[in-house]
Amino acid sequence: MSWLDDLFGVKKPIIAMCHLQAMPGDPRYDRNKGIDWIIEKAYQDLKALQEGGVDGVMFSNEFSLPYLTSVKPITTTSMASVISRLKREIKVPYGVNVLWDSSASLDLAVAVSASFVREIFTGVYASDFGLWNTNCGETVRHQHEINGENVRLLFNIVPEAAKYLASRDIVEIAKTTVFNDQPDALCISGITAGAETSFPMLEAVKAAVSDTPIFVNTGVNKDNVRRQLSIADGAIVGTAFKKMGSFFEQVDRYRVEEFMSTVKEFRMQR
Numbered sequence: 001m002s003w004l005d006d007l008f009g010v011k012k013p014i015i016a017m018c019h020l021q022a023m024p025g026d027p028r029y030d031r032n033k034g035i036d037w038i039i040e041k042a043y044q045d046l047k048a049l050q051e052g053g054v055d056g057v058m059f060s061n062e063f064s065l066p067y068l069t070s071v072k073p074i075t076t077t078s079m080a081s082v083i084s085r086l087k088r089e090i091k092v093p094y095g096v097n098v099l100w101d102s103s104a105s106l107d108l109a110v111a112v113s114a115s116f117v118r119e120i121f122t123g124v125y126a127s128d129f130g131l132w133n134t135n136c137g138e139t140v141r142h143q144h145e146i147n148g149e150n151v152r153l154l155f156n157i158v159p160e161a162a163k164y165l166a167s168r169d170i171v172e173i174a175k176t177t178v179f180n181d182q183p184d185a186l187c188i189s190g191i192t193a194g195a196e197t198s199f200p201m202l203e204a205v206k207a208a209v210s211d212t213p214i215f216v217n218t219g220v221n222k223d224n225v226r227r228q229l230s231i232a233d234g235a236i237v238g239t240a241f242k243k244m245g246s247f248f249e250q251v252d253r254y255r256v257e258e259f260m261s262t263v264k265e266f267r268m269q270r
Contacts (some may be wrong), residue, residue, distance in 0.1 A: 002213060004185075010055055010267065012054050012233060012266070013056055013234040014056070014260065015056040015235070015242075016057050016232065016238070017057075017060060018042055018251075019060060021041050023061055023075045023078040023079065024078050025075065026065075026075070041250065042082055043086060044251070046089060047089070047252055048251040050090075050091050050223050051256075051258065055092060058094065059095075060096070062097060063248075064099060068099075068101065068129070071101040071104050079108055082153070087113075105118075106142060108153060109151045110147060110151065115151065116151060116184070118154040118217075120132070120134060122177055122181055124164070125165060126162065129161070152184040153236075154184065154186075155181065156187040157170070157177055158170065158187075171205060185215055185234075186213065187216075188201060188216055189218045190219045195219045196224065197216045197218055197220070199231070203231050213234065214233050215235060215236050216232040218236075218238075221238075221245070221259070225259065225263060
């Protein structure tokens with residue numbers, strides 16, 4: 001039994017994104033509505049996702065645009081406040097992602113008792129957010145320093161809006177990441193949120209590191225989920241669950257139910 005089976009209790013789990021509104025200090029933060037409004041919006045999305053039947057939830061500061069690769073403390077503390085206020089309503093396994101700061105993601109995970117984080121832990125990139133560097137060894141040591149050993153690490157090895165500076169094939173990156181860094185899972189993405197992940201890329205990575213769980217990280221919808229899950233060990237879904245399939249909208253319970261119905265049929269047929 002893999003850790004995915006143990007944590008989620010199903011094969012091919014669907015982790016739904018609960019996108020938090022802009023945090024205090026962010027350009028889009030609404031001072032008049034304040035933190036209570038952020039909590040209410042998050043609660044509405046969480047309720048729709050859980051009632052729609054998802055297997056897990058991941059909270060992220062998706063509307064903290066433009067993102068930082070080293071976030072301000074107010075972002076992490078605000079997210080901790082929001083998630084803590086929601087904890088009694090969370091019925092499924094949950095994780096966190098502080099965009100785009102791996103250490104802050106781990107700090108938040110420990111603070112709110114999250115089971116997993118998704119982040120960019122490895123590589124150096126040219127990105128929309130500037131030169132983007134990482135230090136996986138330092139991050140993992142930080143994880144142990146804050147007693148976060150039980151937090152599962154989902155490595156996104158195809159970061160959105162960024163390109164690896166070295167000329168390296170994705171399969172090579174997957175192999176060396178697994179060997180050197182021992183991730184709990186790899187995430188394979190499209191170029192941005194909602195962009196479909198390349199199926200040939202997904203196939204190639206899974207074939208290269210077959211013993212490591214692979215999540216398809218962007219662009220999964222009810223029309224392609226069967227194909228993507230025929231290779232991937234799970235999926236992380238955000239935009240497809242929203243009204244009109246629009247990134248900036250809130251979650252539509254009907255879209256979640258329709259998607260999860262397709263997933264459940266797929267599981268039964270395997």
